[in-house]
Amino acid sequence: MTEISGKTEAFVAAAPVTEITLATRAIAVVAVVGLISGIIAATCGGYWLSNFTQAYCMVLTLLGCALLYGQLGLVSLCQWALVGVGGWVSLRVYHSFHPPFVFTVLAGGLGASVIGMIWGLPALRMRGLYLALVTLMLASAFQTLVVVTSFPVGGPGFLGQVGASGNARVMMARPAFAASDTAYFVFVALITLLGIFLVEAHRRTKPGRAWALIRKDEHMAIAAGVRVVFYKAWAFAVAGFLAGVAGALMAGLFGQLDASAFAPTDSIIVFIGTLLGGYDSWLGSLLGGILTRFVPALLIDFNVNTYLGFMFFGLALLMALRDPLGIGGRLTLLAVRLWVKYEGRRRG
Amino acid sequence: MISIDTLTVRFGGIRALDGLDAQLTAPICGLIGPNGAGKTTLVNVLSGFVRPYSGAVALNGVALSGLSPRRRVGLGLRRTFQQELVVDELTAVENVQAIADHVSATRQSGRREVTVALDFVGLGERRDVLGRQLNLYERRMVEIAKTLIGRPKVILMDEPGAGLNESETDRLRRLLAEIPQAFDTQLVLIDHDAELIASVCIDTLVLDFGKRLALGPTRAVLDDPAVRRAYLGRE
Ligand SMILES: Nc1ncnc2c1ncn2[C@@H]1O[C@H](COP(=O)(O)OP(=O)(O)OP(=O)(O)O)[C@@H](O)[C@H]1O
Numbered sequence: 320m321t322e323i324s325g326k327t328e329a330f331v332a333a334a335p336v337t338e339i340t341l342a343t344r345a346i347a348v349v350a351v352v353g354l355i356s357g358i359i360a361a362t363c364g365g366y367w368l369s370n371f372t373q374a375y376c377m378v379l380t381l382l383g384c385a386l387l388y389g390q391l392g393l394v395s396l397c398q399w400a401l402v403g404v405g406g407w408v409s410l411r412v413y414h415s416f417h418p419p420f421v422f423t424v425l426a427g428g429l430g431a432s433v434i435g436m437i438w439g440l441p442a443l444r445m446r447g448l449y450l451a452l453v454t455l456m457l458a459s460a461f462q463t464l465v466v467v468t469s470f471p472v473g474g475p476g477f478l479g480q481v482g483a484s485g486n487a488r489v490m491m492a493r494p495a496f497a498a499s500d501t502a503y504f505v506f507v508a509l510i511t512l513l514g515i516f517l518v519e520a521h522r523r524t525k526p527g528r529a530w531a532l533i534r535k536d537e538h539m540a541i542a543a544g545v546r547v548v549f550y551k552a553w554a555f556a557v558a559g560f561l562a563g564v565a566g567a568l569m570a571g572l573f574g575q576l577d578a579s580a581f582a583p584t585d586s587i588i589v590f591i592g593t594l595l596g597g598y599d600s601w602l603g604s605l606l607g608g609i610l611t612r613f614v615p616a617l618l619i620d621f622n623v624n625t626y627l628g629f630m631f632f633g634l635a636l637l638m639a640l641r642d643p644l645g646i647g648g649r650l651t652l653l654a655v656r657l658w659v660k661y662e663g664r665r666r667g
Numbered sequence: 668m669i670s671i672d673t674l675t676v677r678f679g680g681i682r683a684l685d686g687l688d689a690q691l692t693a694p695i696c697g698l699i700g701p702n703g704a705g706k707t708t709l710v711n712v713l714s715g716f717v718r719p720y721s722g723a724v725a726l727n728g729v730a731l732s733g734l735s736p737r738r739r740v741g742l743g744l745r746r747t748f749q750q751e752l753v754v755d756e757l758t759a760v761e762n763v764q765a766i767a768d769h770v771s772a773t774r775q776s777g778r779r780e781v782t783v784a785l786d787f788v789g790l791g792e793r794r795d796v797l798g799r800q801l802n803l804y805e806r807r808m809v810e811i812a813k814t815l816i817g818r819p820k821v822i823l824m825d826e827p828g829a830g831l832n833e834s835e836t837d838r839l840r841r842l843l844a845e846i847p848q849a850f851d852t853q854l855v856l857i858d859h860d861a862e863l864i865a866s867v868c869i870d871t872l873v874l875d876f877g878k879r880l881a882l883g884p885t886r887a888v889l890d891d892p893a894v895r896r897a898y899l900g901r902e
């Protein structure tokens with residue numbers, strides 16, 4: 320697996336990883352996400368709060384993308400389209416049944432998880448550039464479809480459009496407990512935290528070990544009794560689920576979704592963000608997700624030409640290619656070293 | 668017991684195995700032959716990765732033909748690969764646990780088996796060391812431990828001693844000799860080291876150009892003039 324061999328080299332330096340207990344790691348996750356979210360919730364409102372809420376949806380999407388790339392070396396360029404799928408399903412379910420918000424979110428996650436698994440089928444046969452191209456075409460196909468049909472807005476029929484029927488557009492309501500912008504942001508931050516735990520739990524248990532065998536050598540994995548097809552599909556299901564949840568949360572943020580927000584380029588940006596942040600640590604997805612949303616928002620805020628945004632992603636890609644650990648991986652390495660030093664000194 | 672019945676494997680024009688007939692009954696069997704003789708191909712056929720052109724193989728009387736590799740694992744077949752395949756990012760214990768996840772009866776019995784296997788190969792103390800920090804000998808030991816999980820019936824080892832030095836080979840030899848008794852299993856051992864084969868294998872099958880050159884008690888086989896001419900003579 321040529322794509323991720325560079326990482327192995329870089330991680331040789333990170334020797335004492337196993338000395339840190341699971342509890343310490345869990346506390347670190349809660350502390351970092353809590354701190355960043357707390358600062359955002361306390362200082363931001365309006366435009367910036369909305370952008371950070373979207374950034375967390377990006378984080379959820381990156382978590383899935385990083386799982387596919389880091390655990391199996393699979394390049395999926397349709398993850399933002401799956402956010403659209405999740406958004407579509409959650410809006411459809413919302414307008415049909417008005418279930419409690421959490422169910423709406425779950426429905427979006429499950430819907431995108433099933434579609435993600437189907438879109439992942441080519442990965443049973445191909446990898447690398449070919450898989451990247453096929454998934455990118457799927458993302459384009461989704462965009463074409465959604466531009467034609469639009470997202471449901473509470474109208475009649477399966478597509479839920481208002482148009483000729485003359486019905487009024489209906490917005491998806493936020494849950495009562497997270498009606499304000501700030502409360503909704505905190506809610507999304509909590510879901511993001513759960514998303515991180517979901518991925519970490521996978522990486523450290525049976526599925527993570529199975530993925531490690533598959534990544535090392537598929538024949539060896541088969542000879543070890545691993546159901547290779549199942550575990551590959553499961554990775555796509557988890558990644559799709561996270562994207563779908565993100566889509567439902569986006570729908571809840573705006574009350575509706577616009578087809579123009581789901582271009583294939585956005586799926587490419589998800590992948591660049593994954594590389595930039597680093598695909599082997601939750602911190603990478605967190606920072607990568609926030610950055611890929613924050614920098615363009617900043618450029619818009621400064622009234623800078625949007626093409627500069629694309630230049631930013633070009634630069635980010637160059638940086639990411641130079642350092643397979645990514646920003647998150649570098650920081651994790653640094654934190655681990657400091658922690659080991661501190662512990663060593665404390666114990667004498 | 669492994670039964671091989673007029674087995675032929677073709678890769679294009681090459682006959683990697685050519686009408687091979689053999690019954691491997693001894694608790695430890697050697698499988699030797701010059702480079703390209705078909706040893707790995709035989710292991711691939713037994714484990715289900717290569718489909719034979721004709722002929723059949725059976726494990727303890729159960730016909731294996733047509734079964735998926737995973738089904739064969741379920742029947743108790745284990746194998747190693749010619750190159751070692753320890754995952755760098757997993758610890759020694761995780762590398763072995765990754766097998767137990769899929770072949771052990773219960774989670775509890777799996778954990779027990781992993782501990783027993785790691786202790787058996789002498790890695791009990793090194794269980795939490797990452798794969799990338801294990802030396803070649805330790806990596807080979809992880810590979811052996813992986814085959815001992817889930818009540819194996821037959822273990823096929825493709826050159827487990829490749830790259831080891833003399834004292835390490837010595838340790839390996841003692842370890843291999845104990846496996847059939849300790850784990851109630853049959854062991855088939857491929858190696859180019861005739862000394863290793865001679866000291867642990869009761870019977871030995873010699874392949875040359877995909878054909879059976881000799882099969883029988885190891886000493887007699889190694890002394891067979893035909894074997895000396897075809898195989899040992901070339902060294
Ligand atoms: N997948 C394959 N495709 C084509 N030819 C193959 C394949 N696998 C093996 N062969 C050929 O079949 C013959 C037997 O190869 P095999 O690997 O079984 O030999 P071996 O006895 O294991 O040799 P070595 O001691 O070098 O490991 C060789 O001529 C080899 O080139």
Ligand SMILES: [Mg+2]
Pocket residue numbers: 706707708749825
């Ligand atoms: Mg071989």
